[in-house]
Amino acid sequence: MKLFISRYDPQKDHQPYDQEFELEDGSIASDLMLLDLLHRVRAQDPSLSFRFSCQEGVCGSDAINVNGRNVLSCITPVNTLTSPIRIQPLPGLPIIKDLIVDLSLFYQHYREIHPVLQTQELNLEKEHLQAPEQRSQLDGGYECILCACCSTSCPSFWWNPDQFLGPAALLAAHRFIIDSRDIKPVERLKELDDPLKTFRCRHIQNCTASCPKGLNPSRAIQSLKSMITHHKTDK
């Protein structure tokens, strides 16, 4: 099996380049994940850098671009990929080294939507009540792992990365606006009522196609736009 892996070391290189690696086909088990394959490449060249941690698709560390798609390497079976496998860092963000990108801007957009539940003060003898139907509104929103597969596959984000909040941050904003416990949905919507922050989304739907958790940021943004336009909430 042949791999082309993007390499870049700021101490040595002026710009990224592709390095070819070869692994014996016979050594690749049918259930091998791409992350394990990368570890084998590291055995050949220990200077190769990439992020990883949980190895089961919940920590969101190991998002990379493989054959043109953003994926989590730990839950991507090698046998689903066509050879040669082209592996690159997530597109559109500065590269720190090899497959590792600087996610500062991505995290900054997340902070900008104030992802903190705003509630009525309650004493600790009580929980806020929430009906199962209200709680189920959060399904598809709270499971985001901040892997950045969505935002870095979004052309609107590539064009205006500093101004368009991107699908991950907007999905999080939506999650708080529709939370029956949150008391600031109107204020949140007002903050998002901006041609660049939110409305730069053109529903290309790369975000939804690339989400490794099967979430649908595009639909959440559609819903946000609709709520902003109607100046009311779904509650």
Place this chain on the structure above:
Amino acid sequence: MTLSQPPLSLPSNPPHDSLPIETFDAIVLGAGGAGMRAALALSKKGHKVAMVSKVFPTRSHTVAAQGGINAALGNISPDQWHWHMYDTIKGSDYLGDQDAIEFMCSEAAHIVRELEHFGVPFSRLNNGKIYQRAFGGQSQSFGEKQAHRTCAAADRTGHAILHSLYQQLLATGVQMFDEYYALDLIKNQQGEINGLCVMNIHNGEYEILQSPHILIATGGAGQLYRTNTNASINTGDGLGMVLRAGLPLQDMEFWQFHPTGVAGKGMLISEAARGEGGVLRNADGEAFMHRYAPHVKDLASRDVVARAIAIEVQQGRGCGPNQDHVLLDLTHLPAETVEKRLPGIRDISKTFLGIDPVEAPIAVFPTCHYMMGGIPTDLNGQVITLNDHNQLQPVNGLYAIGECACVSVHGANRLGGNSLLDIIVFGRQAADYIHRQLQTDIPSKSRPSDLILKPVLERIQRWQTPQPSEDSLASIKHDLQTTMETGCGVFRNADSMQATLKALETLNRRLQTVTLDDHGAVFNLDRLQAYELENLMAIAFATVHSSLSRTESRGAHSRVDYPERDDENWLKHTLYFQQQNRIAYKPVNLQPKQHPPFPPKPRVY
């Protein structure tokens, strides 16, 4: 960084005598649930807090906790924290400290509701209250009917809690050192721990963070075993640095093997699967747990279930072509239950086994999951050691919480749903204690020039050796994990552990001579792995020496050569010091403050 820039010039060598220093009121090392809960409390009180993590906070391993967090809310079945306390003490095989367990269980309801107020999206009941599920080892009325005590956000409770804590933290002024690796505690001339040496993973630069209060929350070390449910980052970094500082680790013989890891791979299949009605079956299709735990069957304590599975396989009733696992059967449950309550484990089964648990059972086998032992602390999280007269003594300015700590609420075996509770309860408690200390602190006498950097600079220097070596870190780690699994796993005996000890000595010599292949400054994974492996090696010695010395079976420590629990000789905690591999002991607390003590009795489920 745009393309076609000239290469950066970055330091490839650490300085020889000094490092830059930043000072803080308190340093929190680790950004999992425990570290973040503590940092949140400290910053809300207005203190200048540094939170150091080798990964971005939401990547911490708390994110992978599935089943839930225990609290006697009584939302489904009647419940009292005293019953929770009893279950936890029994689950611990009476090694847990009863004052600490009492404190944790009595705080649980407030702790969970506070998390709900922080925004955690708990699953809900029709009346709007938090959903609670049945978990192993839970009972009503001190051992009677099954209780429903585990508060859950589907089967993604850890993720829900970790992200909510991070969200809370964003609204504070905590200074986050994300992707910084902590090497060692730094002492001053007076011998007090007063700082932390860290490396910025992005550029390989080292610096000292100085504070009179350092809280270790580095989590577990499940990477010690070949098959484990743990993240790659779980290498026990805090434990390694505590050992190197001359302080002990407690109860390191007790490692929890989760009964239901994905067979051969290790990913966790939550106990929630059995809590929702899943059943374990052997090759004959028999639901075999009734033979090991006649009353509660599949919902016995984890050590009991893990041993039962291992015995089924040993006795030839394992499933699959190699007869090396058993099956976790959910196929009789309504598909809706699996979809709504267990979506995460359904994903894991599909991804790693290619099966849908609605239609086919899951191949499972015990896998290393949790470290009951750790850095000994008191109820405020303050680290404890022995003084020159072998008396217990607090270590000024050093604290530990969560899985890296041993307070000890889990004793010889942790109950499912108690680890998320442990991290939040003691995260908050330690922070409150440090806050009180900070209010009465007299300004530190220690000046930056007093800090002793020589040991850490030598450690850094050791890995700068430019000559290549034949050996590799990856192969040493692999051999370490394998020998630990073979010699000191679910079952152990003197012979198997002696063999492992011998193997460890060889591995340790290899670790002394191996060198790095990569000497780059930016995101050097080789260097990180070297530092981590030093910690795992230290923990391996702690584990084997502690296990060899305890000649009884208790909780997760199952000795084939000493199959019985021996309260007369062994109702005590083990303390291990790296120096001369010394073993000492610490009494178990049997004096809770509010409830009468629970005296040890035979443990039957």
